[in-house]
Amino acid sequence: MTHNDHAFVRGLFNDTAPYYDTVNRIFSLGSGNWYRRRCLLRAGLKSGQTVLDVAIGTGLIAQAALPIVGAHGKVIGLDLSEAMLKEARRRLDIPLIQGTAETLPLADETVDFIVMGYAIRHIADLEACFNEFRRVLRRGGTLLLLEVSSPTRPIFKSTLAQYLGRGVPRLSQWVTRQPKLRSLMTYHWETMEACVPPPVILDTMARSGFGPLVCEGWFDLFRSYAGQRQGSENGDSCH
């Protein structure tokens, strides 16, 4: 599988968009909306800001951002897949753009906050992508990335492999009789296993002009990475 080939990724999400929220509920292990909201707040999202949700999917992160930015703020969504955008449209009344993270159809320095959730695995050239985020962000604007990382504890990793990699995909196909649901789950597990390591993400953010960087982990699986465009001091931390 080529997880960062645009045509492949677009086809996969176009085929499986109606099942995404169900799969996401299982794979997020119950973290859900409170986790998305917590990450946005901890990264400093504020009332009145303009947010770009890159790879918005069905709109789960944008939905958590809307009450934080309030009536004076704005949330814009962008995604490669028209079917995912259609799902987002059912959930949210916000501007939605079909496009790629690597070439954002937005003017320089026009947004305060960029968030991209669970799409780093799809980006072939991370540095070029983060440079593009930097171009669109206002000076001092925030980049927040949510991603999974490979569990550090072997016992947890092998339990997850059995549960998410084998058990859940088989069971869900058996219950729903939907082969596409199984392929989306298998894909989710494969991309979780092949995720970009945290030091690579942090190094690339730093090289692209973000700092100071804060990386926080939750449940030995989920990580958030936040940094400001053109930070002055480099007090990076990862815990």
Ligand SMILES: C[S@@+](CC[C@H](N)C(=O)[O-])C[C@H]1O[C@@H](n2cnc3c(N)ncnc32)[C@H](O)[C@@H]1O
């Ligand atoms: C795993 S889903 C995450 C969706 C959403 N951010 C969330 O947290 O639920 C990945 C999304 O990234 C989108 N995507 C993948 N590669 C992309 C790219 N290069 N540019 C824009 N969107 C992309 C897919 O279409 C899909 O909607």
